[in-house]
Amino acid sequence: MTSTARAAHPFITSHGLKAALADGEEIAVLDVRETGVYTHRHILFAASAPLWRLELLIDRLVPRRGTRIVLVDADETLAHQAAAKLVRLGWNQVSVLAGGTDAWAAEGFEIFSGTNVPSKAFGEIIEHRKHTPWIDADELQERVARGDKLVVVDSRTPEEFAQFSLPFAHSLPGAELVYRIQEIAPDPETLVVVNCAGRTRSIVGAQTLIDAGIPNRVVSLKDGTMAWLLAGRALAHGRHAALPEPGPATLATARDRAEVVARRAGVRLIDADELARFEAEAGERSLYRFDVRTEQEYVAGHLEGWRWVPGGQLVQATDEYVATRRSRIVLADWDGVRALTTAAWLAQLGGHEVFVHAPPALAPRVTGAEPVRVLPSRAAAPLVSPLQADALLNAGQAVAFDVDRRAAYERHHVAGARFAVPDRLQSFTAELPPTQTVLLVSPDGVLARIVAAELAARTHRDVRAIAGGTGAWAAAGLPTASGAEGVLTGDDDHWYSPYAHADHAARDAGFRAYLAWELGLVAQLEREGEVGIRLIPAA
Incomplete structure (x- = not known):
């Protein structure tokens, strides 16, 4: 890594980063653009860590302060700002990829799109190398119609299962498969079909059971619920089911x-x-x-x-x-x-x-949800209660921006608020009269406080966060709205799922594009070179 007079932070070249990723030492590559922007074009092993969300993310993504960190964006527009923030927060081995992903691509190195690419590529490699068996949606429908002895298990999370599922599927998330499968399919003659929304968790789930040596025949559902919908069939919505508890005998076998x-x-x-x-x-x-x-x-x-x-x-x-x-x-x-x-x-x-x-039987335990530590990098911006914020908005003295996630905004937001990803807020607030207060809100108010502090430091204007966020606003009986009206930054904050399309033609086109992308990851990994995957051979 070399320093330059142009920036306060060290640079690393694309060739230097390529070598660093292969040198066997710890390294974290963080792409500091908003996640939706990152998904279009990024380095394989770059984790998404948006600049304006670092105070919430960095302590969990990169817990050791002395970790070698390389910050990446498209062209250095944001990376130096992120480096300055990380140094303020206490991380001291921070450098910037010279020229960003544009320079990386110009050197002929591979560029990836999508989310969770290493894991999804892993799923494709598993099927490619281990020949994980599958059946397609038509064969599954035929078997169900015939009354064949089979069970379908959906390996996504229970929350995803509740959103939509095959009408006859059981919810059995990936880590629960070996643990609980014998309670659902006790007869070895029962065919076990593993599905997810696309491909990865179907493949990994099926291969999990195969590698574990369960006596049943196991297959994945090729292309998951996408294929089911592409064939013109319907999904069920709102289903909830308790996971079956393994008995002593089945637990011992598992x-x-x-x-x-x-x-x-x-x-x-x-x-x-x-x-x-x-x-x-x-x-x-x-x-x-x-x-x-x-x-x-x-x-x-x-x-x-x-x-x-x-x-x-x-x-x-x-x-x-x-x-x-x-x-x-x-x-x-x-x-x-x-x-x-x-x-x-x-x-x-x-x-x-x-x-x-394995924790000792009498190991001390704590209860409740996981606490999330917020690391402030700026002096705190003022908080305003929902009632005070409502009064400012009604008097025309303030404007409100929701800054968390577009999907959450579309479900439920402060009436009259607009949505913008944090790193584009400055351009929108620059258009406002200097005397107008900027109110920021997020579902629980935590991200809004972080963004308000940063925006206030950058613009020197009156920026406040609504205490307790949208949840507190709604609890106070104040008006809320839903829908996409007021979204200013498109899909900058997230990868847009084809399942979100109301138009079926657009949805199906999105499904086909996604499935083609996922299948193409095997060839991309071959061009990338050694990535460390080490599959165990078939038992």
Whole structure:
């Protein structure tokens, strides 16, 4: 890395970054554009960490302050601002990719689009190399109509399942498959079909059961519910189902299966002493600790300081939780199945050292949701209560902007508020009279406070955050609205799912484009070069 007189932060060239990603040392590559912008064009191992959201994200994405961090955008427009912010927050090994992704592409290096690309590419590699069996939507419909002995399990989260599902599917998220499948398909003659919304979790879920050696024939549903809709069939909405609890006998069998796969994948079990050593070394070697059980189990009691993420999502979207490559990942093993199942896939995905720790039976637990630490980088902006904000708006003395997520805004927002991603707020507020107060709001008010502080520091105008956000506004009985009117920044904040299209022709075109993109990831990875994937051979 070399410094230049033009910037206050070190630069790294594209060739230098390519070499750094392969040198075996810890590194975190963070793309600081808003997520929707990032999805169009980014480096494979760059995690999305938008500039104006860093105060909420960085402590979880890159927990070690001394981690080597490379900041990326399209052309250095935002990366130096992000570097300055990270230095203020305490991260001290920060550099900027010279010329951004534009320079990376100009050097002939691969550019990717989409979200959670390493994990989705992993799913395609699994099917490509291990020949994961599948059936298509037409064959599934024929089998259902005939009354064949089969069960369909949806490996997405329960929340996604409730949004839409195959009418006859069971909800069984990815990390729960080996743990609970025998309660749903106790007869070895039952065909097990694993589906998701697209491809990845169908493939990974099916291969999870196959690698675990369950006696049933297992297949994925080719192209998931996208294929089901493309064939002109309907999905069910609003379904909720409790996950079946494994009995003593089926749990023992599931443990045996999970242990075998984890051992073959190179996952190592660690005791309390080794965990304590890892924790003592966390200032020199990045450590991520995850509890991969259901949210209800986590809330009922978990190890203090451990984050919650359902195991299937940790595999499906690893880059959203772990930004530092070559780090240590430890999963808490409460039942002998789910942590081992998840760890086995993370080990095969590569790029990290993966361990499993079984907490002592009487280990102290804390209850409740995972706390999120906010790291302020600016002096706090003033808060205003919902009633005070409403009075300012009604008097014409203020304008309101929602700054969190477009999807949340469209579901429910402060009446009269407009939506803008934080990094474009300055241009919109510049058009306002200088005496007008800018009110910022987000669902719980947390992001709004961060953005208000940054905007006030940059513009020197009166910027305030609505205390408690949209939730407090609604609780005060103040008017709310829904819909896309007032959205100023399109899809800058998120990848736009084809499922969101009301028009079926546009939806179906989006499905086909998405499926073609996902299938194309295998060729892209071949052009990218060595990425660390190490699949265990078939048993």
